[in-house]
Amino acid sequence: MNFYYHPASPYCRSVMLVAKALNLNLNTIFVDLMKDEQLRPSYTALNPFHCVPTLVDNDLTLWESRAILVYLVDKYGRTNSRLYPKDPRSRAIINQRLFFDHGTLSERLEDYYYPLYFDGAPAGGEKLEKLEEALHLLDGFLTNNPYAAGPNVTLADYSLVATVSTLEVIEYDLSKYPAVAAWYEGCKGLMVDFHAINDEGMEQYRAYLKSGLQPTAY
Ligand SMILES: N[C@@H](CCC(=O)N[C@@H](CS)C(=O)NCC(=O)O)C(=O)O
Secondary structure, three states: EOOOOOOOOOOHHHHHHHHHHHHOOEEEEOOOOOHHHOHHHHHHOOOOOOOOEEEEEEOOEOOHHHHHHHHHHHHHOOOOOOOOOOOOHHHHHHHHHHHHHHHHHHHHHHHHHHHHHHHHOOOOOHHHHHHHHHHHHHHHHHOOOEEEEEEEHHHHHHHOOOOOOOOHHOOOOOOOOHHHHHHHHHHHHOOOOHHHHHHHHHHHHHHHHHHHOOOOOO
16 A cells, blocks of 8 residues: 655554554655645545545555544554444444544644744634534543543544644643543554654644645645
């Protein structure tokens, strides 16, 4: 499987964590976002949304990290893997958390910190309030359950942990959300090769944000 990625991208790191949990080998192909390699025609032919990650598995080309997570478990996971069980109720909750992460938490996070780093916007304000509303919801999920979608680690945790890693990158103080903070630390110990997969990419992302260089697609 060819996996087009950049280590700084949290969405790529979530896929790499799940591939590791499933003991899958990804043929990683570095896409240098700093050089706008994602805009090259050879890449946009694969992914017209010109983003990483993209997975190519034989005749299937897939982008959107959460769709890739689901595909990997459906195709390569054990039958009825706990990461994404087949029963509709469990799946419904996992899907709800995945869509919450995609459509709300990661969106609100980007809405807040992109202007902070790239436009010199002041900290705080309405965008932070919206982000904190989403974090409050996540804290609620994790107060009622040890993991994002219930008693077991699921794809929801792998998706959300990547988003929360960006809060660490921007040095956001998670202590206001004690259940999120405790779960995040727990995931670091529990997810196979968490540090090997995340640490360097998070460091690169931190350096990039501090450089204030605006991404082309922003
Ligand atoms: N919703 C997408 C987001 C992917 C995304 O925004 N990737 C960024 C890196 S973190 C990217 O490739 N940006 C370059 C571009 O959009 O041109 C996913 O989860 O896969």
